[in-house]
Amino acid sequence: MDILNIENCTIRYQEQEAAVEHVSLSVGEQEIVSIVGESGSGKTTLIRAILGILPPGGTVTEGKILFQGKNILELDETSLQKLRGTEIAMIFQDVGASLDPIRIVESQYRESILAHRKMAKADCRSLEKEMLAKMHLTDPERVMVSYPFELSGGMKQRVGIAMSMTARPRLLLADEPTSALDVTIQAEVVREMKKLREQYETAIILVTHNMGVASYISDKIGVMCKGELVEFGKRDDVIFHPKHEYTKKLLAAVPRLEGKRFAK
């Protein structure tokens, strides 16, 4: 059963050329789907449309976005708001930077939990601790009483991902959640995300520039080029039998590690 079906979606900003054109893709329950493609190819536009948070001027001019069978584009703002942060969560490239610099982690974490449900302070604390530990932050208690500037980039990113996963969303949209981090930390954070999928049975759409990351984490891979989804299929099919020239180019650029190019 698919959790998300994007059907023939076209998205425009004002009168400009389409930023996303006739894109169709599906995400199964608990599946990890990566979207790879060069800058400006429409990746962010596409996943923002799923949450109904396109920047001003952006509209879906054609197609459907079905989440659990329901067309998100026909929902009113109240129903959309109910989905956001509960059924569908999103992590941005700079979640770290979006933390409030003048409040400790615990206080903003609690606020994000209470935005969606009622919970006693002590229960919030133990839930936060549990989630931070799941993201392998070694000293959750210390992280909770820290200000964002006291944490490294990788730690902040883990806090952000923990916060997004707390409501156990059915679908997590992650827009380059690791690209601001250095390569080894990126790999660790991606590994944690893969584990979270197993524990929480969350489907994930991951936007990444890095075909190596896509190959490691994905069940399916989509490749975008100039607003079009030029390739979409099962991980092994895309990696070992790419159809489009652009996909072949991206694959050829992945460096070999210990003689192997595509780790799993």
Ligand SMILES: Nc1ncnc2c1ncn2[C@@H]1O[C@H](COP(=O)(O)OP(=O)(O)OP(=O)(O)O)[C@@H](O)[C@H]1O
């Ligand atoms: N707020 C906006 N207003 C007008 N045009 C926009 C806006 N945001 C994006 N675009 C245009 O839509 C197209 C797709 O942009 P988008 O940000 O979705 O690409 P992307 O694949 O996420 O790129 P990147 O890898 O750099 O994040 C681009 O041509 C971009 O200029």
Ligand SMILES: [Mg+2]
């Ligand atoms: Mg983007």
